[in-house]
Amino acid sequence: MRATTERPVSTGRALSFEVHKIREDFPALRQNVRGKRLVYLDNAATSQKPRVVLEAIQRYYTSENSNVHRGVHFLSELATRRYEDARSKVRGFINAADDREIIFVRGTTEAINLVASTYGRQNVRAGDEIVVSVMEHHSNIVPWQMLCEEKKALLRVVPINEAGELLLEEYARLLGPKTRLVAITQVSNALGTVNPVRQIIDLAHHRGIPVLLDGAQAVPHSRVNVTELDCDFYAFSGHKMYGPTGIGVLYGKAHLLEAMPPYQGGGDMISSVTFEKTNYNELPYKFEAGTPNIAGVIGLGTAIDYLKSIGIDAIAAYEHELLEYATKTISAIPGVRLIGTAHEKAAVVSFVFGNVHPHDAGTILDQEGIATRAGHHCAQPVMERFGIPATVRVSLALYNTREEIDLLVQGLQRVSEVFG
Amino acid sequence: MSDLRDLYQEVILDHTKRPRNFRKLETATNSARGHNPLCGDRLTVYVNLKDDVIQDISFEGSGCAISTASASMMTESLKGKTKSDAEALFRCFHDVVTGRSEAPSETSKLGKLAVFTGVREFPVRVKCATLSWHTVRAALESEQKEVSTE
Numbered sequence: 001m002r003a004t005t006e007r008p009v010s011t012g013r014a015l016s017f018e019v020h021k022i023r024e025d026f027p028a029l030r031q032n033v034r035g036k037r038l039v040y041l042d043n044a045a046t047s048q049k050p051r052v053v054l055e056a057i058q059r060y061y062t063s064e065n066s067n068v069h070r071g072v073h074f075l076s077e078l079a080t081r082r083y084e085d086a087r088s089k090v091r092g093f094i095n096a097a098d099d100r101e102i103i104f105v106r107g108t109t110e111a112i113n114l115v116a117s118t119y120g121r122q123n124v125r126a127g128d129e130i131v132v133s134v135m136e137h138h139s140n141i142v143p144w145q146m147l148c149e150e151k152k153a154l155l156r157v158v159p160i161n162e163a164g165e166l167l168l169e170e171y172a173r174l175l176g177p178k179t180r181l182v183a184i185t186q187v188s189n190a191l192g193t194v195n196p197v198r199q200i201i202d203l204a205h206h207r208g209i210p211v212l213l214d215g216a217q218a219v220p221h222s223r224v225n226v227t228e229l230d231c232d233f234y235a236f237s238g239h240k241m242y243g244p245t246g247i248g249v250l251y252g253k254a255h256l257l258e259a260m261p262p263y264q265g266g267g268d269m270i271s272s273v274t275f276e277k278t279n280y281n282e283l284p285y286k287f288e289a290g291t292p293n294i295a296g297v298i299g300l301g302t303a304i305d306y307l308k309s310i311g312i313d314a315i316a317a318y319e320h321e322l323l324e325y326a327t328k329t330i331s332a333i334p335g336v337r338l339i340g341t342a343h344e345k346a347a348v349v350s351f352v353f354g355n356v357h358p359h360d361a362g363t364i365l366d367q368e369g370i371a372t373r374a375g376h377h378c379a380q381p382v383m384e385r386f387g388i389p390a391t392v393r394v395s396l397a398l399y400n401t402r403e404e405i406d407l408l409v410q411g412l413q414r415v416s417e418v419f420g
Numbered sequence: 421m422s423d424l425r426d427l428y429q430e431v432i433l434d435h436t437k438r439p440r441n442f443r444k445l446e447t448a449t450n451s452a453r454g455h456n457p458l459c460g461d462r463l464t465v466y467v468n469l470k471d472d473v474i475q476d477i478s479f480e481g482s483g484c485a486i487s488t489a490s491a492s493m494m495t496e497s498l499k500g501k502t503k504s505d506a507e508a509l510f511r512c513f514h515d516v517v518t519g520r521s522e523a524p525s526e527t528s529k530l531g532k533l534a535v536f537t538g539v540r541e542f543p544v545r546v547k548c549a550t551l552s553w554h555t556v557r558a559a560l561e562s563e564q565k566e567v568s569t570e
Contacts, residue, residue, distance in 0.1 A: 357484035359459045360428075363542060367424045376460055389460025389482065418428050419436075419485070 017318040022310065023399045025050040036369025039404045044189050044217060044348055044395030045373055046239045049303075053243060056302035057295045064298075067291055069268055083294055086301025087284070093304045094215075094234065095225040096251050100283035103257070104292055107248035108216040109139040111235030112183070114250055114287065115212055116143035118260040119233075120181070126152040129178045131209075133158040133166055133195075134385050135188040138378040140214045144183060158184070160385060164191040164340040172203050179209045186224075187217035190379040190393065191340025192323075192348030194218075201231055210256065216240055220397070221319055221346050223312045226251050238296060243303035247296030250287070257283050264289040315398045319347040322396050326405045330394070333412055339391050347396035350377075353415065358390040361415045365392075368411040426538030427545070428485065435489035440496055441478040450562070454481075454555030456547055456569040461487045465495075465555045472503045477556070484548050486539065491552035493533055503560050509533075510553050516540070517549045 023029050028048040031038050040048060060082065066075035068083045090102050105111045120143075124130065130144045134157050141155075148155050156179075158171040166184075175182070182204045186197050201211045210232035218224055220241035226234050234251040238244055252260075262269055262280055266289035271279045280286045307315070326349050331338055335354030353361050362374030373393040376383045383389060394408060445451075445466035453464045463481025467474055477498050479491045498506050512529050515521035519540035527534050539549045547569040558567045 357459070357461075359484040359545070359548065360486070363427065363545060364424060375458065380460075383460065389462075418424070419433065 017314060019318070019399065019401055023401075025052070025306075026399055027051055027054070029399060033369045033371075034367055039368075039370040039407050041394045041396065041400065041404065041408060042371045042373050043220075043397035043400075044240070044377075044393065046245065047220060047242050047397050048399070049244065049299075050242055050306050052306055053299050053302045057244060057299045060295045060298050065294075068294055069285070079294055082298050082301075083292070086297045086304075089301045089304045090249055093224075093308070094219070094249075094251060095227050097227060098254055101251055101254050101257065103250040103252065103284045103287045104297055105248050105250050105287075106246055106293070107237040107239070108137075108214060108235045109143075109248075111233075111248055111250035112140055112212070112214065113143045114263045115183075115233050115235075115252070116147045118263050118287075119210075119256065120144070120147040121151075122259075122261060124148075124151045124153045124180045127178060128153040128180045129156050129174075129176065130154070131156045131158060131171070131174050131179055131182045131184075133171075133184050134160050135164065135166070135191060135193060135379065135382045136183075136185055137189050137214065137216070138380070140183055140185060141381070153180070154178075157381075160193075160382075163342050164188065164193045164382075165342045166193075166195055166200075168196065168199060168203075171200065175204060175207050175209060177207075179204075179207070181210055181212060183212040183214070185214040185217070187215075187221070187346045187348075188340065188379070188382070189217050189348070189395075190377040190382050190391070191342065191350055192345040192395075193340060193342040194222075194344035194346055196344075197229060197231070201229060205230065217346060217348075220307075220315075222316050232256055238300040238303060241300075241303055242306060243300040244296045247293050247300050249300075254283060257287070262289070263287050266290045268292075310398065318398060319396055322400055322402070322405070323347040323349070325402055326394060326396065326408075329405060329409050330412070333409065333416075335416070336412075339386050339388065349394045349396075350391040351394075352388055352391055353412065354419070356415055356419050358392045360419070361392050361412070364415045364418055365408070365411045368407070368414060370408055370411045372408075423538075423541055427542055429535045429538065431493075431532070431535045432485065432489040435492040436485040439479075439488050439492040441499075442480060442492065443478050444480055445476055445478040447476060448478075450559045452555045452559035452562075453566045454551045454558070454568070455566070456483070456487070456551050458570065459484055459487075459548065461548065461551055463487070463491055463552060463555060465491070465552060465559050467556065467559050469503070469560065474498050474501050474503075474506060479552060479555075483551070486536075486545055486548040487551050490536060490549045493535075494552050494556065497531065497533055498556065506556065506560060510557055513553055514550060517546055 026048045066079040068080040156174045212233035213231045215236040219236040238247040269289040271281045339350045358374035447468045448466035450467045461483035465479045468476040477495045517539045
């Protein structure tokens with residue numbers, strides 16, 4: 001059945017988004033769990049994968065498998081071409097200026113660690129400061145803490161208001177002559193807040209401070225343009241944007257990457273090796289030591305093709321409509337308190353539910369086949385900010401439907417019954 | 421839905437809503453803090469130990485239904501027990517909820533605590549049920565201690 005859902009959005013525009021057709025692209029959605037139809041609402045943790053991505057990976061291992069940048073034989077040339085084509089797709093997708101600015105890594109976490117242990121080690125000295133926000137994922141806190149500990153530098157933290165929005169005046173006040181880097185998330189995984197990154201970058205650049213953006217939650221849901229943003233580093237993961245796990249991207253401005261020392265040593269990252277002197281390879285290979293995750297890169301490239309075929313703006317509009325519906329219906333349930341009510345939000349609804357612990361709610365929802373996240377979402381400081389140990393988090397993707405949100409609401413009513 | 425009733429039995433829900441011995445024990449000789457970083461559950465177990473016998477026991481803190489009920493029922497079962505009785509009950513409880521032992525003879529030793537056998541069908545919740553037990557064990561080992569499930 002190919003049903004077209006046409007729903008008016010709040011702006012009055014008619015939105016045509018063939019969600020039921022899109023769902024057919026995702027084999028994992030067509031299964032029952034615990035005897036119920038799977039309702040997958042944990043997309044901020046990881047998204048499901050469309051068939052084209054699975055097929056691209058299968059095809060690579062079946063008929064294209066070879067190492068890249070090495071052999072002169074047919075398969076090696078083919079694999080290298082596929083790998084480098086994917087790099088160009090990533091470059092185009094985030095509108096970077098040059099393929100050399102796209103470094104393949106394992107994920108957002110590794111991208112941030114790469115910057116901390118190369119750029120950070122090179123530029124941060126005792127008494128210097130690094131600015132992060134209270135809403136960061138642990139992956140954008142701990143690498144900087146480790147660096148600060150090593151260098152006797154200081155981590156400064158931008159606070160947020162009750163709605164979960166960054167306090168920009170406080171942020172501006174934290175920037176000073178000792179600030180070496182600002183590392184901030186574009187979209188909060190725990191709250192859904194979309195940060196005013198354009199302003200954040202402008203304020204930092206005004207003082208000559210570079211900015212790293214954690215784009216893990218932004219890339220699958222909105223158009224990202226690193227050239228327009230003028231960010232210095234941008235980190236994201238493949239698996240949250242319908243690509244495979246174990247592959248991610250670090251974008252960096254070429255002049256910064258050029259000046260940075262390598263991250264890991266090994267094959268591919270060198271141009272010549274003797275025991276007296278090793279010359280490092282040019283960008284981006286300087287940062288890609290060892291045989292890379294070729295299948296992952298090809299899968300990521302295919303995920304980008306898939307996103308583009310639907311249209312990132314259409315996805316953003318559809319998800320926004322779903323978010324409004326989910327926010328309205330979930331907050332109407334007695335006892336629900338939303339955590340994260342920023343004016344600008346991505347499709348994440350985080351909440352606590354009366355005296356019911358999120359883990360109990362999560363377990364009961366799971367019995368209904370509904371996958372949510374219950375916990376601190378690897379963002380303990382933000383939980384502490386709101387004085388709660390955990391939340392239930394519903395995070396939406398392009399394949400979710402209003403019907404699924406209705407099932408969630410029914411599931412939450414079931415939670416009320418058990419703990420009534 | 422039968423699985424869910426196995427987990428959230430009436431007795432468990434009752435202890436969740438009205439936890440017993442939920443207070444600080446002013447006469448405590450031993451205490452320990454327990455933390456499950458995965459769910460953010462935190463509790464403190466207080467014990468008044470005299471001649472190796474648990475004269476009184478209480479707890480306070482915050483946690484999910486399973487961890488609160490488990491702590492509450494644990495305090496009821498351990499009052500008046502010796503340290504070695506408590507250790508034996510800990511082992512039995514642990515083996516039953518982790519599914520290591522499914523023998524009815526083991527379950528019967530648990531008495532009221534047998535309501536937690538349903539937890540073994542929910543592996544991610546086992547730590548919720550055992551947090552208070554690990555904590556009381558730490559309290560009995562030394563006068564002040566902190567344990568974590570991770």
